[in-house]
Structures are given as structure tokens and as C-alpha cells.
Amino acid sequence: xxxxxxxxxxxxxxxxxxxxxxxxxxxxxxxxxxxxxxxxxxxxxxxxxxxxxxxxxxxxxxxxxxxxxxxxxxxxxxxxxxxxxxxxxxxxxxxxxxxxxxxxxxxxxxxxxxxxxxxxxxxxxxxxxxxxxxxxxxxxxxxxxxxxxxxxxxxxxxxxxxxxxxxxxxxxxxxxxxxxxxxxxxxxxxxxxxxxxxxxxxxxxxxxxxxxxxxxxxxxxxxxxxxxxxxxxxxxxxxxxxxxxxxxxxxxxxxxxxxxxxxxxxxxxxxxxxxxxxxxxxxxxxxxxxxxxxxxxxxxxxxxxxxxxxxxxxxxxxxxxxxxxxxxxxxxxxxxxxxxxxxxxxxxxxxxxxxxxxxxxxxxxxxxxxxxxxxxxxxxxxxxxxxxxxxxxxxxxxxxxxxxxxxxxxxxxxxxxxxxxxxxxxxxxxxxxxxxxxxxxxxxxxxxxxxxxxxxxxxxxxxxxxxxxxxxxxxxxxxxxxxxxxxxxxxxxxxxxxxxxxxxxxxxxxxxxxxxxxxxxxxxxx
Amino acid sequence: xxxxxxxxxxxxxxxxxxxxxxxxxxxxxxxxxxxxxxxxxxxxxxxxxxxxxxxxxxxxxxxxxxxxxxxxxxxxxxxxxxxxxxxxxxxxxxxxxxxxxxxxxxxxxxxxxxxxxxxxxxxxxxxxxxxxxxxxxxxxxxxxxxxxxxxxxxxxxxxxxxxxxxxxxxxxxxxxxxxxxxxxxxxxxxxxxxxxxxxxxxxxxxxxxxxxxxxxxxxxxxxxxxxxxxxxxxxxxxxxxxxxxxxxxxxxxxxxxxxxxxxxxxxxxxxxxxxxxxxxxxxxxxxxxxxxxxxxxxxxxxxxxxxxxxxxxxxxxxxxxxxx
Numbered sequence: 001x002x003x004x005x006x007x008x009x010x011x012x013x014x015x016x017x018x019x020x021x022x023x024x025x026x027x028x029x030x031x032x033x034x035x036x037x038x039x040x041x042x043x044x045x046x047x048x049x050x051x052x053x054x055x056x057x058x059x060x061x062x063x064x065x066x067x068x069x070x071x072x073x074x075x076x077x078x079x080x081x082x083x084x085x086x087x088x089x090x091x092x093x094x095x096x097x098x099x100x101x102x103x104x105x106x107x108x109x110x111x112x113x114x115x116x117x118x119x120x121x122x123x124x125x126x127x128x129x130x131x132x133x134x135x136x137x138x139x140x141x142x143x144x145x146x147x148x149x150x151x152x153x154x155x156x157x158x159x160x161x162x163x164x165x166x167x168x169x170x171x172x173x174x175x176x177x178x179x180x181x182x183x184x185x186x187x188x189x190x191x192x193x194x195x196x197x198x199x200x201x202x203x204x205x206x207x208x209x210x211x212x213x214x215x216x217x218x219x220x221x222x223x224x225x226x227x228x229x230x231x232x233x234x235x236x237x238x239x240x241x242x243x244x245x246x247x248x249x250x251x252x253x254x255x256x257x258x259x260x261x262x263x264x265x266x267x268x269x270x271x272x273x274x275x276x277x278x279x280x281x282x283x284x285x286x287x288x289x290x291x292x293x294x295x296x297x298x299x300x301x302x303x304x305x306x307x308x309x310x311x312x313x314x315x316x317x318x319x320x321x322x323x324x325x326x327x328x329x330x331x332x333x334x335x336x337x338x339x340x341x342x343x344x345x346x347x348x349x350x351x352x353x354x355x356x357x358x359x360x361x362x363x364x365x366x367x368x369x370x371x372x373x374x375x376x377x378x379x380x381x382x383x384x385x386x387x388x389x390x391x392x393x394x395x396x397x398x399x400x401x402x403x404x405x406x407x408x409x410x411x412x413x414x415x416x417x418x419x420x421x422x423x424x425x426x427x428x429x430x431x432x433x434x435x436x437x438x439x440x441x442x443x444x445x446x447x448x449x450x451x452x453x454x455x456x457x458x459x460x461x462x463x464x465x466x467x468x469x470x471x472x473x474x475x476x477x478x479x480x481x482x483x484x485x486x487x488x489x490x491x492x493x494x495x496x497x498x499x500x501x502x503x504x505x506x507x508x509x510x511x512x513x514x515x516x517x518x519x520x521x522x523x524x525x526x
Numbered sequence: 527x528x529x530x531x532x533x534x535x536x537x538x539x540x541x542x543x544x545x546x547x548x549x550x551x552x553x554x555x556x557x558x559x560x561x562x563x564x565x566x567x568x569x570x571x572x573x574x575x576x577x578x579x580x581x582x583x584x585x586x587x588x589x590x591x592x593x594x595x596x597x598x599x600x601x602x603x604x605x606x607x608x609x610x611x612x613x614x615x616x617x618x619x620x621x622x623x624x625x626x627x628x629x630x631x632x633x634x635x636x637x638x639x640x641x642x643x644x645x646x647x648x649x650x651x652x653x654x655x656x657x658x659x660x661x662x663x664x665x666x667x668x669x670x671x672x673x674x675x676x677x678x679x680x681x682x683x684x685x686x687x688x689x690x691x692x693x694x695x696x697x698x699x700x701x702x703x704x705x706x707x708x709x710x711x712x713x714x715x716x717x718x719x720x721x722x723x724x725x726x727x728x729x730x731x732x733x734x735x736x737x738x739x740x741x742x743x744x745x746x747x748x749x750x751x752x753x754x755x756x757x758x759x760x761x762x763x764x765x766x767x768x769x770x771x772x773x774x775x776x777x778x779x780x781x782x783x784x785x786x787x788x789x790x791x792x793x794x795x796x797x798x799x800x801x802x803x804x805x806x807x808x809x810x811x812x813x814x815x816x817x818x819x820x821x822x823x824x825x826x827x828x829x830x831x832x833x834x835x836x837x838x839x840x841x842x843x844x845x846x847x848x849x850x
Contacts, residue, residue, distance in 0.1 A: 035609050042565025115575065121567035172609040183609045198618070199608055200805065201797040202691070229690050229795045230804075233674050237689040241681040375808065406557025406810045413561065413573070425566075437566070448569050 024223040025508070025520060028235055029248035032200045032228035037182040038156035039111055040172045042118035045228075047154050048517045052205055052224065053095075054156040054188030057086055057105065057137075058149055062513045062522050064272075064334055064429065066150070070100065070157055070189065071137070074149055081144040081470060082127075088135040092212045094159045095186075095193045102131035107160035109139070116171040122151040122428075124445070125467060143468035146475065150428040162187040191217070191521040192224060202227050217521040224520055239264065239503050248518060250503040252321045252378060258503045269512035270325055271500040272332045273425040275377055277370075277387070277493040279303060280418035282453025288369035288418045296368075297418065301360040303490040308353035309394045310387060312346055312496055319382045324496035329487065330424060330434065332497055334514060337431030337479040342487055346494060353394045365395020371417040372400060373408040378498055384421055387495075412451040415442075420451060423498070427515070431479045435463040439486055454491055534834060538827040543594075545823040549816060550590040559606050559810035580606075593816055603813035607805065612817045616799060621701045622692055623791070623798030627784045629714050630722030634783075635776060638726040642733025646741065647760060661727040669786075673720040673793035680716060688713050690795035721790040725779045732775055736768040770837075777833040781826045 033049035034041045051059070057071040070089050077083035092100040109129045112119045125145050130138040141148055163169050168182035186194055191213065192205035205224040213219075227244065229235040232251040238244045240261060250258055250266055259266045279297040280286060286295050296302045312326035328345035331338045357363055372384035381402040388398040398419075411417040426433050440446035440463045441455020462482060469475040486492070502512050509524040559582070560573050577583050581592060596603055602612035641661075645654040664672075681689035693709030695702040704710025740746065741764055749759045788800035795801070799818060806814035 034607055037609070040609060041563075042567060115572075118565045118567075121565075121569065180604075180610045198797070199610075199615075200801065227691060227795070230801075231793050231795065234677060234690050234793055234795055237674075237677045237682050241685055241689055243681070243689060404557060404808065406559070406562060406808065407555075409561040410558040413558075442570075444571055445569055449566065 023221060023525065024225060025221045025246060025523065026225045026227070026244040027246045027248070027518070027520075028227050028229045028238060028244040030228065030230055030232075030235065032226075033203075035172060035183040035199075036186045036194070036197065037168070037172045038158065038186075039108075039114075039117040039119055040183070042122075042154070044516055047156075049203065049226065050156055050186075050188075051190070051517055051519055052192040052521075053186045053190045053194055054158070055190050056155050056157065057088075057152050059519075060153050060429075060513075060515060060517075062511050062519060064514045066153065070105070076144070076146075076470075077138070080140075082141050084139045084141070084145075084148055086137040086139070088137060089212060090135055092189050093210055094162065094189055095208060096159070096162060097210075098159055098161060100157070100159075100189055101134045102137050103134075104160045105129070105137045105157055106131045107163065108157045109155065111158070111163075111169070111171060112155055114171055118171075119155055122155070144470040145467060146470045146472060147428065147430050147432065150430055154427060157189065158182075159187045191219060200228060211521075213521065218524045219521050220525050221520045221523050236503075239505075242505075246502070246504040246508055246518070248502055248516065250501040252323050252501070255321065255323065255501055263506050265504055265506050267502050267504070267510070267512050268323070269500050269514060270333055271425075271498040271516060272334070272427075272429075272514045273377075273423050273498045274327050274330050274332050275324075275380075275383065275421065275423045275495045275498060276327070276330045277306075277495065278412070278420050278422055278451050279306075279493070280415075280451070280453050281489075281491075282455065283418075286368070286418045287416075290367045291362075296360070296362055296366050299360045299362075300490060301356040302362060303493070305353040305356040305360070305394055306391060306396060307346060307490055307493045308349045308356070309390050309396070310346075310493060310495065311348045311390055313348070314390075315383055315386050316496060319379050319386050320496070320499075323378070323499045323501065325499065327494035327496050329483065330438065330492050330494050331431060331483075332426055332514070335426045335429050335431060335434070337434075337476070337483060339480075339483075342483060345487065350393050357394050357396075362395070365397060367397035367399065368419050369399045369401050369417075371408060371411050371420040372402045373405045373421060374402040376405040376408070377421075377423045380421060380423075383495060412449065415451060415453065417451060422449070422451070424449075425515070431483065432463070432466045435466065435479075435482055439463060439482065439491065452491060454489070456485075459485055531835070534831050538831055541827055542820065542823055546594065546816070546820055547590060549819045550586050550593065553810075553812050553815065554586065556807060556815075557810045559812060562809045563606055593813075597817075597820065602817040605806075605811055605814050607809040607811040607814070612813045615802065615814065616817060616821065617700060618702075619797060619799045619802050621703065622796060623784060623787050623800060625704060626714065626717055626721060626787060626790070626796060626798060627780070630718035630720075631725070631780050631783050633718055634722040634725035634729055634779070637722075638729025639733050639772070641726075642730040643737060643760070643765065645730070646734045646737035649738070657730075661730060664723045664727040669720060669724065669789045670793050672723060673716070673790060676716045676720060677793070687716050689716075692797060717790050717794045717796050720793070721783060721787055725783060728779065729772065729776060733768060733772055736771060737764055740764045740767050773836065774833055777829050777836070781829045784825060785822050 029045060031045045033046040034043060035046060038050045038054055055069045057069060058066055059069040061067045070092065071086040072089050074084060074086040077085050088102055094100060106129045113123050113126065125141045126139055127142050128140040132138060139148065166181040172180060172183050184197060191208050191211045193208050195204040195206050197203045203226040207219065207222040229238055235247055236254045236258060239247050239258060255266055258264050281297045283295055285293055316322060316324045316326055326346060327343060329342040370384055372381055374381040384400050384402060388400050391398050412420055412422065424434065424438065436446055437449040440450065440460050442450045459482065462478060466475060466478060469478065500512050500516055507526045509526055510522065560576055563576065564572055581589060605612050605615055608615060641657055645657055648654050677689045680687040691713060692704045693713035694707040695704050695710055696706040704714060746759060746764060749763050787798060788804055791798045791800035792804050802814060803818045
């Protein structure tokens with residue numbers, strides 16, 4: 001077949017090979033940035049692209065460590081514990097040549113706190129942003145906030161005069177429709193400048209010759225061509241055929257194929273995302289089970305038995321093809337509060353699980369519906385299918401209901417599911433973020449992702465107190481106490497930490513960033 | 527004739543309204559757009575506020591009415607996913623789909639009719655048997671598989687053709703065309719074959735069957751008896767009478783080429799409206815879904831109307847019937 005086609009195809013086509021400069025990086029991933037407006041969407045691909053063009057006061061480098069960006073140093077005010085003071089970098093200009101100063105920072109942070117911003121929750125504790133001089137910023141919080149700077153690593157700074165001139169003062173609003181200049185244009189201080197952008201098609205960036213860090217960082221990539229390629233097979237084919245140099249999401253079934261191809265490499269690192277099951281343990285009776293008048297999941301022994309029945313190593317080997325790290329707590333490894341002992345606490349013991357089920361009065365088991373997304377996490381539906389078989393061993397008959405994420409997440413949000421899969425990433429790298437959303441009882445401000453119906457008033461108070469506890473050793477001790485409750489109560493059933501697989505041509509030199517955000521100013525070529 | 531046209535147009539508008547109504551009543555089952563529009567830090571209050579702001583808390587007849595009112599004024603709303611006017615996004619994307627559909631439609635018609643005639647005239651030859659067998663593969667393999675097979679063969683193994691995208695495009699006014707650059711033309715080859723293969727086999731088999739039917743008719747025998755050459759018999763007499771049903775099918779198939787470009791566009795990351803629609807479904811981008819479905823139904827209804835009118839033009843008997 002191959003030989004038959006060759007001469008025909010060769011005759012039909014002129015031999016124009018795809019050529020690119022050695023310093024151009026052709027980058028593909030499944031999704032495109034949704035917008036260039038830096039405060040409109042708090043979403044991975046969107047902030048990944050924004051990081052090339054715009055900058056934040058402080059930023060995470062490729063290892064995940066916090067490093068200075070537009071702020072050179074920062075500290076709590078000696079006079080007032082509620083104030084953080086940031087000294088800004090001098091001599092920085094935006095892409096259009098205008099100078100960067102504290103007015104731009106104040107404008108941007110105020111903009112990020114407006115109701116249409118997707119980042120306002122990260123700044124919820126901020127009362128006021130002050131610009132006392134041209135290169136000093138003061139951020140006033142509603143109480144002492146020791147980890148406030150961690151919340152700033154994705155808060156991009158826009159040019160105030162540019163925004164005002166282009167009618168981009170407001171974060172994009174879905175009703176107006178006219179006010180969309182910032183969605184397709186950007187004027188940042190970052191290492192790369194937008195040359196052209198067609199959403200979902202192609203974005204071309206070139207190096208910012210006036211970048212303040214031009215000598216500080218490698219900056220070997222001088223041009224970036226970014227193309228979203230949704231279809232997994234096509235994305236891999238584009239890498240194999242040399243049409244792209246770097247893909248950020250290699251499907252697990254193609255890892256061996258890419259890794260064994262000459263001139264290509266797969267680099268792997270644990271991701272900032274943990275996958276787990278949540279259980280409704282608060283309601284008196286469940287809607288989605290076959291037990292009348294009682295909630296089996298309210299019994300700690302049942303929850304423990306279900307966790308014991310899950311064989312995380314089997315999921316790793318069979319479903320994930322080795323690409324996962326079994327988890328014992330619902331925190332990614334590099335987050336403050338994570339500890340190795342808790343994270344390795346998950347074991348598989350079907351006999352013990354069965355006896356726990358018997359003790360709880362469910363020796364004959366029960367049946368329940370498991371809600372699972374099928375387009376959100378790596379092999380999400382397959383993990384749930386594996387869990388169905390494992391839970392059947394202890395008599396829990398699971399009816400799997402897998403749906404697209406747009407239908408799955410509302411079930412958690414509206415408390416319509418009793419048993420569900422969820423994944424969680426921690427942008428602040430601190431446990432408080434996990435507790436606020438997943439452990440605190442559900443209310444207006446806290447616990448918006450807590451579908452367990454679990455809540456203890458004293459635990460809630462302790463979680464809220466974390467925000468203003470400035471004594472860090474004491475704060476860490478509190479975090480540990482809260483984790484102890486989460487573990488003892490078997491609030492969730494942790495499954496594993498996802499692993500990132502970046503595929504690239506061998507001449508690209510980079511490490512894999514745990515937040516899946518490639519910052520190309522750090523990239524080098526061999 | 528005029529009253530016939532007016533009646534048909536009136537029916538068409540009714541069909542459009544019903545399609546819109548059905549589409550709108552189904553959007554609630556696609557999922558909740560709010561989840562995708564807000565980051566994971568959103569609170570309950572944010573959800574309620576945004577839902578009210580977008581009017582999603584209202585019953586669907588109200589939402590549908592609002593959409594119709596906007597659509598009648600040419601305003602399809604703002605995409606939830608991209609935050610830009612839907613009309614603008616679709617206008618940007620339409621050239622890619624239309625060019626792809628035109629090329630694959632052209633390929634399907636030329637190759638389909640040509641091969642159909644060939645296999646009808648030379649019924650016994652090995653080439654006909656080979657074509658008929660191969661066409662079975664074309665009909666039975668799903669589009670995405672054909673696309674991926676072509677990518678693996680021509681992009682990965684042979685390194686001849688691009689695996690994704692449109693190549694370089696040239697902007698002529700609002701229209702972006704891939705016809706004017708070498709990379710744009712190369713990029714068209716694999717997606718057009720993938721998209722047109724099914725239609726090609728369909729047309730080929732239809733032409734073959736119709737032509738065989740016609741070739742058995744008495745007037746063909748008379749033509750032969752008159753001593754006309756095979757060429758004149760086959761093309762002047764037989765082919766002409768084959769084409770009436772073929773035109774109907776081609777018309778309807780052209781509509782489906784555009785409508786079902788979705789899969790091909792996803793496989794080849796072809797930046798057309800089909801890919802836009804897939805993204806819209808995943809994101810529950812209601813304004814884009816609504817506009818796309820309306821557009822496709824306008825197109826189908828339009829093509830049907832056109833085919834009906836063409837029919838009347840080709841076949842005088844229909845014309846006199848419709849006049850009475």
C-alpha cells in the first residue's frame with residue numbers, strides 16, 4: 001500500500017518541507033487560551049499564554065518556587081501588620097514603550113477585584129491597594145494575611161493608560177459585547193509580544209527586545225507559534241511528523257510511541273493536581289442508593305472500607321500506564337501542609353474492608369451511583385470504571401454515571417450527587433486553599449466545592465483563623481491538626497496525583513513545571 | 527410558480543422557528559455554562575449573580591424569545607467562551623469551512639460521477655470490481671478513522687502533507703483563503719478527501735445504479751440500432767437521463783458536507799465553524815450553539831428550496847403540476 005501511494009503522492013506535491021528557524025518554538029496543546037484579558041478567566045491555558053506576554057508582581061518559576069517579577073522585594077509593614085509593602089522594579093516598560101509604575105499595579109489589582117473578574121476570590125481579603133510613590137505598592141488586608149503574596153502569582157499587571165485608551169477598564173462582560181479589545185489584544189511587560197492572534201487557530205509571539213530580564217534569563221526562544229490541537233491523535237502526529245516542537249499534553253497511551261521515536265523526548269513530573277472521590281456523609285438518607293432511611297456513607301467504617309477496597313497501584317499500572325502517583329491525602333506533594341506519612345497512608349486490604357462493612361451492618365453491601373466526568377482529568381472515566389470493580393469486591397454495587405464536565409460539576413455544586421470524582425489543584429501552594437473550598441462547610445464564602453455535606457463549626461472556625469495567623473509555626477501546626485481530622489474522618493477517598501507528560505524534540509531543554517505552565521523565557525536549545 | 531415559491535418560503539420559516547425551539551429546549555441538557563465560565567474559586571453568590579446576568583435563570587421560552595429578537599436584528603449575542611460577538615466569530619470561521627466543503631464537494635462530484643459512469647459502462651472489468659470493493663471501505667469506515675489513517679500515512683510516515691491546520695492563509699477583505707498559498711493548498715488535500723470520501727462513494731454508486739437502469743431502456747437500444755457511437759449513446763442519451771435524481775442527492779449532500787464537517791475539522795484541527803461548534807458544546811457556549819444551529823438549518827432549508835426550484839426547471843412535468 002505504502003509503495004503504491006509513494007510515487008503518486010510525490011508527483012502531486014512539490015517538496016516544500018516545513019522549515020522553521022532554530023530559535024522558533026512551535027508549541028501545541030489541547031486547548032487555546034480563552035481570552036487575552038488577564039482577569040477574565042482563571043484557567044490553565046489562559047494564564048499560561050498570559051505569562052509569556054504579561055507579568056505579575058511575583059511569579060513561580062519552572063520549579064514552582066516564588067521569585068520576584070515586577071516586584072523586587074516585599075515584606076509586611078513594620079507599622080501595620082495588615083499591610084504588605086512591595087517595592088517595584090524600576091526601568092520596566094510595556095510593549096508599547098510606556099513606563100511601568102505603581103499606578104498600573106493599583107489599576108490592575110483594583111480591576112481584578114471587580115465582580116466580573118475571575119480572580120476576585122484570590123484577593124477577597126484585600127481591603128485597599130495604595131500607591132504611595134511611583135515604585136511602591138501597599139496592599140491592605142482585612143487582617144494580617146501571612147500568605148497573601150502567594151495569591152499574586154497569577155495576577156497580571158496591565159497598562160493603565162492603554163486600558164483606558166482602548167476601553168478595557170472593565171473586565172470583559174458577556175452582555176455588552178462591544179467591549180472586547182482586551183480579549184484579543186494585550187500590552188504587557190512580559191518577555192514576548194503578540195504578533196498575531198486568531199483564537200483557537202494560531203497565536204504568534206516574538207521576543208520583547210526591551211525586556212528587563214533579557215540578560216537574566218536564557219531567552220533563547222525568539223519566536224513562539226502556538227496552535228491548539230484538540231484531537232489527541234492529531235496532536236501526537238504533529239509532533240511525530242515534526243510540525244510542532246513541543247506538546248504539553250501527551251496522551252498516556254502514546255507515551256511509549258513518542259519516547260521511542262528518534263529525536264523526540266517525553267519529560268515527566270508530578271502535577272499540581274490530586275484526584276479523589278467525595279462522599280455525601282452529612283445527609284440522613286441518600287437519593288442515589290438502595291438503602292432506605294439511612295446513609296451508609298455517614299458511617300466512618302463504610303468510608304474506610306471503601307478506601308481500603310481501592311487498589312491504587314492497580315489503577316496506576318493498568319489505567320494510567322504507570323503515569324500517576326498513588327495518594328493518601330488530597331493535597332499535591334509540594335503544597336505547604338503536605339506530609340509524606342499521610343500521603344502514603346492509603347493501603348489496600350479487602351478482607352479488612354469486608355469486616356469493616358460487616359461491623360457497620362452492611363455485610364451484604366449496598367448499591368450507589370458514582371458520578372464521574374469523562375472529559376476533565378486524565379483517563380477519568382476509566383479510573384471510575386476500575387473503582388466499580390474494586391468496590392464490588394466488598395459488596396458495594398456501583399452504578400457508574402459518566403458525563404461531560406459541564407454536566408458533572410453542577411451535580412457537585414447543587415448537592416445532587418452522593419458519590420463523585422473531583423480533582424483539585426492548589427495555585428497558592430498552601431493547604432488553606434484546600435480547606436477553604438473542600439473542607440469548610442458549604443456557605444456563601446467558603447466550601448463552594450465541598451459536596452460531602454460535612455461541616456464542623458469548630459473546624460470551620462479553625463480554617464477561617466488560618467487566614468490571619470501570622471505566627472507561621474503555629475499556623476502550620478493548625479494546618480496539621482485540620483489535616484488530621486480530614487484523614488481520621490476519611491472525608492475523601494484520595495486516588496492519585498496526576499503526572500504531567502511534556503513531549504518535545506530532543507533539542508529543547510526544559511524542566512516540567514508542576515503547574516503545567518510553560519514559561520518560555522526559561523527554555524533553552526541544545 | 528410564484529405562489530409555489532411563496533408557500534415554500536413560508537414553510538421554510540416555520541421549519542427554522544421549530545428547529546430553534548427544539549435546540550433551545552435541549553440546551554439545558556448540555557450542562558451548565560456557569561461552571562466553565564468561572565474559575566474554581568467561584569462562590570455560590572458569584573454563580574447566582576452570573577446566572578441572573580446572563581438570563582439563564584429564566585424559563586427557556588423567554589430565553590428563546592430573547593434570542594429570536596436579537597437574531598432578527600442580526601445580533602447573536604456574545605460567546606460565553608471567547609467573550610466576543612458570535613456573529614464576528616462565525617464570520618471569521620466560515621471561510622475555512624466553506625472552502626473545505628467546496629473542495630471536497632468538487633472532489634466528490636467529479637470523482638463520484640466519473641467512477642460511476644466507468645463502473646456502469648464496464649460492468650465486468652477487474653478495475654470496476656476493484657473500485658466497487660474499495661468504495662465499500664469508503665462507506666463503512668468512520669470519518670475520524672479515515673482521517674487518522676491518512677494523517678499517519680501521509681504526515682507521519684511519508685512526511686508529505688501537514689497533519690493539522692489550514693497552512694498559510696491570505697486575507698481578501700473579510701475572507702481568508704487557503705487557495706493562494708502552497709501550504710494552504712497542501713493543507714486542503716487530506717481533510718477534503720476525508721470529508722468527501724463518503725459523498726463520493728454515495729454519488730458513484732447512485733450514478734452507477736441509475737445509469738445501468740437507463741442503459742437497459744428501449745430508447746438506448748434504438749439509439750444503438752440507429753448506429754450512434756457508444757460515446758454519444760452513453761453520454762448524450764444515457765447520462766443526461768441519469769442526472770435528475772443525482773442532482774437532488776448532490777444538493778442534499780452538499781448541505782451535509784458543511785454540516786458534518788464537524789468530525790473532519792476536529793481530526794485535522796481545521797479552524798472552521800464545525801470545530802467552533804464542538805468547542806461550544808464542550809463549554810456549553812449557548813449563543814454560539816444557537817447561532818450555528820440556526821445557520822445550518824437556514825442552509826439546509828435554503829438548499830432544499832433551491833433543489834425544489836431546480837427540479838421544476840429541469841423537469842417540465844413538475845412545472846405544469848405545480849402551476850395548477
